[in-house]
Amino acid sequence: MKHRHVKVAVVQSAPVLFDKQSAMDKIADMSREAAGQGARLIVFPEVFLPGYPRGLSFGARVGSRTADGRRSWERYWQSSIDIPGHETELWGELAKELGVYLVIGVVERDTEYSKGTLYNSMVYIGPDGLLLGKHRKLVPTGSERLLWGQGDGSTLTVIDTPFGTIGGLICWENYMPLARTAMYAQGIDIYIAPTADARDTWQSTIRHIACEGRCYVISSNQFATKASYPADLDGGDEIKGDDFILSRGGSAIIGPLGDYIVEPLYNQEGILVATLDLSQVTQSRFDFDVVGHYSRPDIFQLVVNHKxxxxxxxxx
Known part of the structure; x- marks a missing residue:
């Protein structure tokens, strides 16, 4: 019998960009703060480690790359992590100490082949200290494609917990209807949607997903300012004309009928905490189950390659 209630926490913050230790310190400090408020599931934003390089071009234009841009990318690579690796072991110790599930957005280095590709990933750590799984973003958006490779179906990960099935997609993957369907079909109860999108339209997206999937949606974004960028950053001139606040946040928690449990937080760092009643997920599927009685497999079928x-x- 699953526990029907769980307290969750959503972190809205940003580390110093390209500074792995800054991210590690924030993850430890904010996890302890959230656990101190009773949270058992703690979610961090997209690529929280080592940060989302908003506004940077890495010296790339169509047909050319610069030496400075290559050095910046190497710096990004150096501040990224291996999965599994030293950082995931430290997070395992932290999760075990606090008795929590951690979901953390990271930049992951390829450790299997050339060691020259990065992925936009999120990792799942259990309260037993184990690395439970990861998800690699299937399609990096726009200029992100220069930084990160494409994930595959082997990391459409869901995790069974005592309070329900958790899993999710990263940022604009959530605009991919078939990817969402693949997640719903795995029985997801708490859908995690870390993002770098602070626009009003993102709120429409996560509310739609909650209503469509009849699941709780936890969306976590960074609150980032120019002060979170290192002073010696190559390409730092590119953001001089931008507003001081580079990402205003908008983290939120949505219920399975599309209503806010916790409304979006803007223009500040913070931790959103709420107790979720998982019986509401079951009740919400009474009249709509997108992969159950509201599906039409005689007309529509989705084939998912998990290899x-x-x-x-x-x-x-």
């Missing part, structure tokens, strides 16, 4: 896509395969 890991390897560049090299060895034949027997």
């Amino acid at each position: 890991k896509q390897d560049i090299v395969r060895t034949k027997d």
